[in-house]
Amino acid sequence: MITLVFLVAVVIRAGWGTVRHTQMPQGQSLEFPDEQQYWAMAAALRTGNGLPDELGFQATRMPFYPGFLAIFVHLDEGVLKAKGVQGVLGAIGAVLVAGLATAMFDRRAGLLAGLFVACDPFFVFFSSLLLTETLFLTVLSAVWWVTWRALSAEATWRSVPRWLLMGVLSALCVYTRESSLGLIVFVCVLAVIQKRFALQTILGTGCVAAIIVVALLPWAARNHKVIGQWCWLTTRAGISLYDGVGPHATGASDLGDVKAAPQVAGLTEVQWNRHFLDESLGAIQAEPGRVFKLAWKKLGRMWNPVPNVETYRSAIIRLLAAGWTLPTFAFAVAGVILLIRRNGREGVQEVIFLLLPAIYLSLLHSVFVGSVRYRLGAMPNLEILAAVALIAALVRLNVLKHKG
Numbered sequence: 001m002i003t004l005v006f007l008v009a010v011v012i013r014a015g016w017g018t019v020r021h022t023q024m025p026q027g028q029s030l031e032f033p034d035e036q037q038y039w040a041m042a043a044a045l046r047t048g049n050g051l052p053d054e055l056g057f058q059a060t061r062m063p064f065y066p067g068f069l070a071i072f073v074h075l076d077e078g079v080l081k082a083k084g085v086q087g088v089l090g091a092i093g094a095v096l097v098a099g100l101a102t103a104m105f106d107r108r109a110g111l112l113a114g115l116f117v118a119c120d121p122f123f124v125f126f127s128s129l130l131l132t133e134t135l136f137l138t139v140l141s142a143v144w145w146v147t148w149r150a151l152s153a154e155a156t157w158r159s160v161p162r163w164l165l166m167g168v169l170s171a172l173c174v175y176t177r178e179s180s181l182g183l184i185v186f187v188c189v190l191a192v193i194q195k196r197f198a199l200q201t202i203l204g205t206g207c208v209a210a211i212i213v214v215a216l217l218p219w220a221a222r223n224h225k226v227i228g229q230w231c232w233l234t235t236r237a238g239i240s241l242y243d244g245v246g247p248h249a250t251g252a253s254d255l256g257d258v259k260a261a262p263q264v265a266g267l268t269e270v271q272w273n274r275h276f277l278d279e280s281l282g283a284i285q286a287e288p289g290r291v292f293k294l295a296w297k298k299l300g301r302m303w304n305p306v307p308n309v310e311t312y313r314s315a316i317i318r319l320l321a322a323g324w325t326l327p328t329f330a331f332a333v334a335g336v337i338l339l340i341r342r343n344g345r346e347g348v349q350e351v352i353f354l355l356l357p358a359i360y361l362s363l364l365h366s367v368f369v370g371s372v373r374y375r376l377g378a379m380p381n382l383e384i385l386a387a388v389a390l391i392a393a394l395v396r397l398n399v400l401k402h403k404g
Contacts, residue, residue, distance in 0.1 A: 009091035009118035017128045029079040035130040042069035057269040059223045060236045064175035090127040093138035094118040097380045100145040112387035143169045163204030167211030178233040183360045238276030244368040251297035253369045298370030335385030354381040
């Protein structure tokens, strides 16, 4: 099962990566501004110049992904090699999802869920972009697998090593994308509740928190030295929030004019972040109704079955995207109903565990900007639910034999 899922994922990603490479204009290998920024940060990191963004600010991105790219910046065809390795990481992510589904249900669910992730057109597409999505999905899938293993074990001292491993993986997750910190907090709270506040689980989740704090300490200290403030995550929160709720917010991201505004010219990085935080909170207080209406637009963008970007809205792309996404959503809903009806309280716990990323990311991006890329962290678990429902349907149709 592992071999099949991995090979299918690698072959599809390699094929798509080759097609994209041949279609890119001569000399152009990075399509989106965020890709160009990450690559420039990696080059600066490689030469010992820190992590400057286009404004010269040093703490606007977490360092793990630029550090990963820094391995390739000095190589011939470095971008292509980075994308190739990223495709392999995406395939490992599919295997991890297969492992989680197997641990929760059975090998059939594991195989089908793994193949869903291996073939998901959105995952395949983003594996060819130098963005954090693929690395984040792989690390997050590892976190979810280890967490389930810890939850499914007896609450004894033997489960502590699993919590320690979860802490390490969670720290890597936060170092990849700072917004995942809230999700880690949510799943730790869920674990304590599901284990009925067992002492071992409380201590285990406490270890997770301690590991994250210790892991972030060098980053916070570095930021204190570089920008003059103890910054445990990034200085991007202010402008990201303003992008989502500011007076000109539409639900999509549009920071070009904002960054060039005369009122922020000359501000330090810390002042810049504080300015936009204050402006954002002021906008929320002044027009709560507008912000609430925007939340629905953002959720619509986030869960849109087809891409929002105009350059990827041709008829064939929309057909492919909707043809994959809508059945996945439908089967995921069916999986939720099936597990609750079939397994009762245990099924409710399984559903909450699997839906937690979707709930968290929806809440987060009803405030911040909405985009299809921001739902990707929730999709592997939704595809596990879809796999469970599809297997049940195939058993009912006598295509598969009933187990047990």
